[in-house]
């Protein structure tokens with residue numbers, strides 16, 4: 001088996017001549033997946049965010065019409081995960097390196113003739129850096145850039161919704177769907193930084209006063225959520241729904257780009 005399955009849309013699988021010969025590159029969006037290598041509790045591998053970026057791409061690309069013009073760049077697996085640095089297995093890059101990396105990718109895509117790029121980001125710690133770097137790319141290079149996001153309606157408790165930050169019900173369910181052998185459910189714990197009825201100083205991230213956290217201050221196990229509620233059935237349902245919405249977003253993007261280049 002040669003990875004990934006979407007080799008016909010995968011820029012690193014193409015030869016120099018094939019890339020040179022691609023028609024209308026300025027109208028063809030390129031997707032870049034971003035993830036992280038960081039602790040995900042005792043029950044999940046450290047590559048969860050990097051693997052999920054690949055899995056979402058693989059599943060949503062499989063739903064695209066064959067004639068849809070859209071390509072995928074090389075994955076960027078390391079992320080800005082200094083908030084998880086208190087745990088073994090976390091290998092993070094700085095915000096400066098993450099910015100430089102995305103800027104370099106965009107600059108080179110631009111040199112080859114591409115003008116449309118979207119990021120599929122699976123790690124919340126990357127978001128702020130990616131946002132300001134994307135607007136820098138837009139103003140400096142004049143490229144059309146932005147995020148691709150899966151729209152998934154997940155039904156879980158208010159506690160999980162407000163304080164399930166990491167390695168909890170959602171990520172564990174997704175991993176049970178994409179790679180069940182990598183999940184040790186016997187070690188899947190429930191640990192929330194605070195309880196819903198007694199939040200103390202902590203408030204959800206969309207509260208008027210937000211907080212910045214280091215996971216070692218909030219969690220002994222590395223989990224912030226209820227991983228024990230995860231199931232393969234939920235993972236399958238949520239990934240199917242999310243992949244469909246991503247595929248739809250990609251089709252729309254490709255269609256708009258074909259007409260306008262953005």
Ligand SMILES: [Zn+2]
Pocket residue numbers: 040048049122123166167171
């Ligand atoms: Zn994660």
